[in-house]
Amino acid sequence: MSDIKEPLFSANNLKLITTPLGASNPITIQVLGICSALAVTAKLEPAIVMGISVTMVTVFSNLILSLLRNTIPSRIRIIVQLVIVAALVIIVDQVLKAFAYEVSKQLSVFVGLIITNCIIMGRIEAFALGNKPWPSVLDGIGNGAGYGMILIIVAFFRELFGSGTLTLPALGAIRVIPEKFYAMGYVNNGFIILPPMALIVVGIIIWVQRSRNTNLIES
Amino acid sequence: MDKQGNKYTFLYASVMVILVAALLAFVSESLKERQNKNVEVAKKIDLLKSVNIASDATNAADLYSKYIGDDAFIVNAQGEKVEGDAFKVDLSKELKKDPAQRSNPLYVCKLPDGTNKYIIPVRGKGLWGPIWGYLSLDEDKNTVYGATFGHKSETPGLGAEIETVLFQQPFTGKQIFDADGRFTSITVTKAGQSAGNVHAVDGISGGTITSKGVQAMLKDCLSGYEKYLKN
Numbered sequence: 001m002s003d004i005k006e007p008l009f010s011a012n013n014l015k016l017i018t019t020p021l022g023a024s025n026p027i028t029i030q031v032l033g034i035c036s037a038l039a040v041t042a043k044l045e046p047a048i049v050m051g052i053s054v055t056m057v058t059v060f061s062n063l064i065l066s067l068l069r070n071t072i073p074s075r076i077r078i079i080v081q082l083v084i085v086a087a088l089v090i091i092v093d094q095v096l097k098a099f100a101y102e103v104s105k106q107l108s109v110f111v112g113l114i115i116t117n118c119i120i121m122g123r124i125e126a127f128a129l130g131n132k133p134w135p136s137v138l139d140g141i142g143n144g145a146g147y148g149m150i151l152i153i154v155a156f157f158r159e160l161f162g163s164g165t166l167t168l169p170a171l172g173a174i175r176v177i178p179e180k181f182y183a184m185g186y187v188n189n190g191f192i193i194l195p196p197m198a199l200i201v202v203g204i205i206i207w208v209q210r211s212r213n214t215n216l217i218e219s
Numbered sequence: 220m221d222k223q224g225n226k227y228t229f230l231y232a233s234v235m236v237i238l239v240a241a242l243l244a245f246v247s248e249s250l251k252e253r254q255n256k257n258v259e260v261a262k263k264i265d266l267l268k269s270v271n272i273a274s275d276a277t278n279a280a281d282l283y284s285k286y287i288g289d290d291a292f293i294v295n296a297q298g299e300k301v302e303g304d305a306f307k308v309d310l311s312k313e314l315k316k317d318p319a320q321r322s323n324p325l326y327v328c329k330l331p332d333g334t335n336k337y338i339i340p341v342r343g344k345g346l347w348g349p350i351w352g353y354l355s356l357d358e359d360k361n362t363v364y365g366a367t368f369g370h371k372s373e374t375p376g377l378g379a380e381i382e383t384v385l386f387q388q389p390f391t392g393k394q395i396f397d398a399d400g401r402f403t404s405i406t407v408t409k410a411g412q413s414a415g416n417v418h419a420v421d422g423i424s425g426g427t428i429t430s431k432g433v434q435a436m437l438k439d440c441l442s443g444y445e446k447y448l449k450n
Contacts, residue, residue, distance in 0.1 A: 072231070094246055
């Protein structure tokens with residue numbers, strides 16, 4: 001280890017944030033967290049809130065476990081991780097119930113299920129337990145944002161074509177497709193509201209990403 | 220201390236669990252008041268919706284105290300008013316009791332035009348989980364004035380359609396007693412078969428079990444008010 005202090009936002013550290021947004025995206029490349037990506041993306045607002053919630057949990061679980069990494073007895077390592085992640089998820093759930101009740105009703109069980117989101121345990125195991133707190137926090141931000149980004153893209157298309165609206169926090173549902181279109185015979189695509197279409201949208205994103213970056217294609 | 224030893228492991232686990240438990244208890248306690256208020260407001264929005272008054276989180280409490288206020292009470296199966304706070308009745312617990320023992324909450328809403336509407340909360344089972352709603356009756360205590368339904372986890376596009384105006388609107392004008400004063404409730408028929416029937420509404424194609432659930436829920440819950448409404 002070098003004694004020279006690395007600047008907080010060195011190129012190496014910034015990479016921790018940027019690679020999960022693209023080349024190692026948790027959803028499209030690592031194929032983690034698909035379940036909730038299908039479930040909460042019928043509208044934009046729950047997708048945004050879910051993205052923020054997961055980012056909060058990845059950041060703080062990475063930070064706490066990175067701080068504790070040298071004290072955790074290896075035999076109960078996974079249990080310690082679970083307890084801390086579970087506690088963070090309960091706090092997020094409680095806060096949502098208190099401050100964003102409507103959205104928390106839409107997200108229903110999926111907030112609680114953040115515990116089982118593979119991204120979180122995956123990042124703790126793969127990164128936080130072997131790295132210092134600051135890089136771990138950046139890694140948490142990167143992976144949470146990478147997850148949230150895909151959720152928001154999927155939700156954007158699903159709500160636009162499924163309901164003709166876009167629901168943003170604090171602004172409510174905004175009608176994007178004008179009433180005139182409906183009068184002319186345009187119909188919302190009811191199928192895109194259902195989870196299978198979310199999978200297809202995720203598939204299209206993966207396709208686009210891999211055709212732009214051929215390094216990602218497995219031989 | 221040996222970090223891999225039993226003593227350290229036990230100590231570590233115990234301290235961690237106690238700290239986490241204390242933290243969670245603190246968070247839960249400090250947010251409880253806000254959460255309960257949210258649940259209350261959501262209930263008020265639903266109650267107002269059943270008498271066709273649109274409200275949101277910002278004005279529901281005001282509108283509720285304006286139109287309903289303290290005019291809510293509990294009736295028993297014999298049709299008598301009993302002491303108690305109607306707003307605090309937990310319907311899911313009441314429905315587990317024998318129908319004769321239930322406390323049935325009833326809300327009276329005074330509309331700006333001077334008429335009274337009677338709001339009856341209902342709760343039952345859908346296909347995947349609980350369904351619930353509020354049915355409001357006109358001054359004659361027979362004709363439906365409005366209805367609103369909600370669900371926990373019905374299938375989107377099928378059973379979940381009970382949440383939509385398309386399903387709820389036809390309830391208006393239906394009657395729960397027949398011409399001889401017998402309790403008939405409201406039947407949810409196959410889609411398209413309720414035309415001309417004053418005691419039936421159209422169900423949802425593909426949402427048969429949820430539709431039947433609504434029918435059973437209405438029958439079960441409304442029957443408790445039969446004696447009161449006939450008086």
